[in-house]
Amino acid sequence: MTTKMFDTVLVANRGEIAVRVMRTLRALGVRSVAVYSDADADARHVREADTAVRIGPAPATESYLRTDRLLEAAARTGARAIHPGYGFLAENAAFARACAGAGLVFIGPPADAIALMGDKIRAKETVRAAGVPVVPGSSGSGLTDAELDRAAREIGLPVLLKPSAGGGGKGMRLVRDAAALPDDIAAARREARASFGDDTLLVERWIDRPRHIEIQVLADAHGNVVHLGERECSLQRRHQKVVEEAPSVLLTPQLRASMGAAAVGAARSCGYVGAGTVEFIVPGADPSAYCFMEMNTRLQVEHPVTELITGIDLVEWQLRVAAGEELPFAQDGVALTGHAVEARLCAEDPARGFLPSGGTVLTLREPAGEGVRVDSGLAEGSEVTSVYDPMLAKVIVHAEDRPTALRRLRAALAETVTLGVPTNAGFLRGLLALPEVVAGDLDTGLVERVAGDLVADGVPEEVYAAAAALRLAALAPAADPAGWTDPFDVPSGWRLGGTPAPPAFDLRVPGRDPVTRQAPPQYRLDGKSITVVVDGIRHTFVYADQWLGRDGDAWQVRDHDPVAAALGGAARSGADTLAAPMPGTVTVVRVAVGDSVEAGQGLLVVEAMKMEHVISAPHAGTVTELDVTSGTTVAMDQVLAVVAPEAGEAADV
Incomplete structure (x- = not known):
């Protein structure tokens, strides 16, 4: 059966x-319409669309949640037609119905199934x-709240609090105490309401060391x-998937067929049409005891690994089915060929406890090559x-086997x-080099257990060496067409009657x-890269402005003014001051x-990137300054409050 494809599709989403x-729209010859908020006026998805609104x-x-607009x-x-992507209104039944009411095709399942x-x-x-x-x-x-509390105690702790209306780990809370x-x-309700507009919660028994397979x-x-x-999605942090792969090393052909049949049954039970995902929690010790968790009625972030092992473009078939x-x-x-693995690139700083990050992309290099x-x-x-x-991009690879991938x-x-x-x-x-990951011995708590060991304690010495070299190079005089350079302009550290003393630079990496x-x-220096030799070893970095990067890591190395820092800290003790750990609200x-507050007492909540x-409070004392109210937008390191310690309790400076 051949059906006329849509000529123009609006994509009601943003980013990657x-x-x-x-x-896929471009490959099918379908005109694309992007939508954008003021924050995304010059975003990549706006630039690549045929037109944008x-x-x-x-x-x-x-903006993105305004159905009328x-x-x-x-x-x-x-x-x-409208393709909702994922997130925002992708699983909003009212939006699907509004599209139908406006004479538009919603590229997703029926509103009743959503x-x-x-x-x-339900x-x-x-x-x-x-x-x-x-x-x-x-x-x-x-x-x-009282009924949830009672249900949790009856089920037996640990339990998982989950928003009824959403997914993606938003609003989920593992409670052991x-x-x-x-x-x-209360916190789960706030996050659920902020993410999905619905703070209804349920409680589920927590299965220790489970695997998440969809x-x-x-x-x-x-x-x-x-x-x-299937897709193996067990590598998670804070209930958010980090790395996904297909197929799973855990499933035998028989178990794959059994879980697949269960997923098909779940889809049929709700009259599903389109691409969707049925998620299961699987005890690692007994995979046959798998249990349904939820169904995501949309395209998943991790759909590329399925596309790579099946050769099926899921977006294309969303469009064809909708047509x-x-x-x-x-x-x-359906045949599965080879192995695919995906990693989610997120705007977060592992060195600062994975707090959300932000800024301007000064230099961008994305990988390419066979299977990438x-x-x-x-x-x-x-x-x-x-x-x-916070998700910025996904890096996905396909290879003939898992070790190669x-x-x-x-x-x-x-x-x-x-x-x-x-x-x-x-x-x-x-993470990908961990012995457990290499062996396929995974569970949903693995990343949380090892995260601290995978984050460097300090800044490598060669980073500071490269930063100092860049500053020294910036002091060098411009080439003179006449071929003469004033020796007093050369930053050699030359001194009359003494040993040369090259200039030293005061440097600081945020948080260090x-x-x-x-x-x-x-x-x-070579274009946008710099190579330094430290202790006989060569190290090459990409650089831009105050940033240095290599092997996926990056450091911002700022110029540090000790005098200004001393003056700025005179009025406030650093140990007394509470600053925003990341930009947010x-x-x-x-x-x-x-x-009066106790040490460790929660004073404020800052939300950033839906978290x-x-x-x-850093110590017991009195709140002497409060610079924000609910709804205040704050920048990273902005002062929020000051807590003066109790008499006789000195704050560490």
């Missing part, structure tokens, strides 16, 4: 997913009735449903802010450069103590000036 969707200010609630943009540009599977409580009841095993947990919707339940329930399904409107194999086409293959026509694919929303000059999700991905991450914005690329390289360093005797203020960070 919008760019990825538009790549401004839909509002930076906050998503005033998206529908208006579609009408103005002649779009016949509503059913988007309510995790979803579990539905798939259970279809014979799919589910995780033990609370029953009923709209539970109060009953005394922490009230605060965790099955990709594809269904058409003619009753055909197939699965495209009325029938799947041309049955289950026995990059889905990216970045471009040089891109502004990365705390307004949206892991090596190829580590090499690709080493080639990745995003100077100006700290990322987790170096951390990911270390300042240092004083001289340039090494041997260094060479203050969402909760729990104290006022004059309040909450509690700012706690």
Whole structure:
């Protein structure tokens, strides 16, 4: 059956997913329409679209989540269909219905399927009735805080608090201590409300050291449903996937067929049409005891690994199914070839506890080569802010076997450069080299257990050496056309009657103590790279402005003014001052000036990139200064409050 393809599609998303969707639209000869907020006016997805429409200010609630503005943009540009990507309105049944009401095709499942599977409580009841095993947990919707507390105690701790309306780890809380339940329930509700507009929660039993395995399904409107194999998503941090791969080393062909059949059954139980994912929690010790967790009624971040091992473009088939086409293959026509692994490149700083980062992309180099694919929303000059999700790009590789794929991905991450914005690329390289990862011995808590060991304690000496060499080179006089250089202009450190003393530079990496360093005797500049020799070893870095990068790691090395720093710190003790650990928005203020606080007491909450960070009192004392209120937007290192220590309790300076 051949159906006329859409001529124009609006992509109701941003960043790397919008760019990825538009790549398939371009291949199919379909005109693409991008939408953008003021923060994304010059973003890559805007540049690559055939046309683009401004839909509002930076906050998503005033732009990407405004159904009326998206529908208006579609009408103005002649779009016949809307692709929601993932996140934002991708799993919003009301948006799907609004598209239909406006005469537009929503490139996703039916609104009723979205509503059913988007309510995790109803979803579990539905798939259970279809014979799919589910995780033990609370029953009923709209539970109060007290009912959630009681359900958690009845199930038995540890438990997992989960928003009923969303996914992606947003708002999820693992609770091991009953005394922490009230605060965790309140925090989970806040995050759920901020992320999904719905603070309904459920409680599930926590399975220690589980594996997270999901099955990709594809269904058409003619009753055909197939699965495209599994993805191993057990490498997670804070319930957010970090690395995904396909297929999983855990599954035998028999278990793959069993889980695939369960996923197809779950899809049929809700009348699913399009591409979707059924997620399972799998005890590592007994994989056959897998349980349904949830169904994501959209394209997944990690869909490329499935595309690479099946040769099926999932976005293309989303479009074809939405246009009325029938799947041309049955289950026995799906073949899995080779191995694919994906790593998520995020704007976060592992050296500062993985806090969200931001800035301007000064230099961008994305890897290429055999088996390497990059889905990216970045471009040089891109502004990365705390307004949206921290994921910037995905680096994906495909190879004939898993060991080759892991090596190829580590090499690709080493080639990745995003100077100006700290990322987790170096951390990911270390993670992929872990013996447990290499052996495929995974579970969802592995990353949290080893994260501290994969983050360097200090700054390598060669980083400071390269920074000092760059500053020395900047002092050198420009070449004189006449061929003469004033010897007094050369920064050689020459002194009358003394040994030359090359200049020293005061340097500081954010979050580290300042240092004083001289340039090494041997260094060479070559375009945007610098090579220094330290202790007989050559080290080459890419550089831009105050940034240095290599092997996926990057450092911002600032000039440090000790006099200015001393004067600036005279009025406030660093140990007394609470500063914003990252750019974001203050969402909760729990104290006022004059309040007495205990050491470790939570005083404020700062939200950045859809994550909450509690700012706690450094010691017992009194709040003497409070510079923010709820809703205040703050920059990294901006002072939030000052807590003077109790009499007789000296603060560490």
